[in-house]
Amino acid sequence: DAGVTQSPTHLIKTRGQQVTLRCSPISGHKSVSWYQQVLGQGPQFIFQYYEKEERGRGNFPDRFSARQFPNYSSELNVNALLLGDSALYLCASSRIPGQGEMAFFGQGTRLTVV
């Protein structure tokens, strides 16, 4: 079975631009969460989606948004990029939100803002 797949793997954007990151969860998993991992730190929770509805949001500005599609894949959008948005963006999937402990991560999208 394929694991969590994220695209693209690497991305370079300019300050002020907008970016869209994509995630396909493990087959049978209906919940997707997004995390931001700044170099040298642990991942920080951004969003959780289940059945196309937002179930949780971390302490991130409104420039960050996400959505989940009927096939349970998800997109994370970041507007008006800042240098500080440079990070590894991780997607994690689980069967249902209540089983967030069985969260499986993709390899991430490395975003560099210049």
Next chain:
Amino acid sequence: QQQVKQSPQSLIVQKGGISIINCAYENTAFDYFPWYQQFPGKGPALLIAIRPDVSEKKEGRFTISFNKSAKQFSLHIMDSQPGDSATYFCAASSRDTGRRALTFGSGTRLQVQP
């Protein structure tokens, strides 16, 4: 109160030795404590997890010890191998309004010398 504090920041162990990583938390609502292993360029991979009704859990060379009264938990890697060299993250989650966002520690960079 959502913080998880992890130590040490880095650790060097000889092959065959025991690696010990410690974490402490404040939020008594946390009820699930996983450990993740992350290699460079990869997403975190779930290693082992414990719930607070158990004081110890062992899976192969990996053991979690949990002290509920002290609000501390630790990862022990027995017979450490060079292939164990990676960054390890402790995490915690709570049954909070239906979502289970993971709160991560800051990570421990483990180097096992041959």
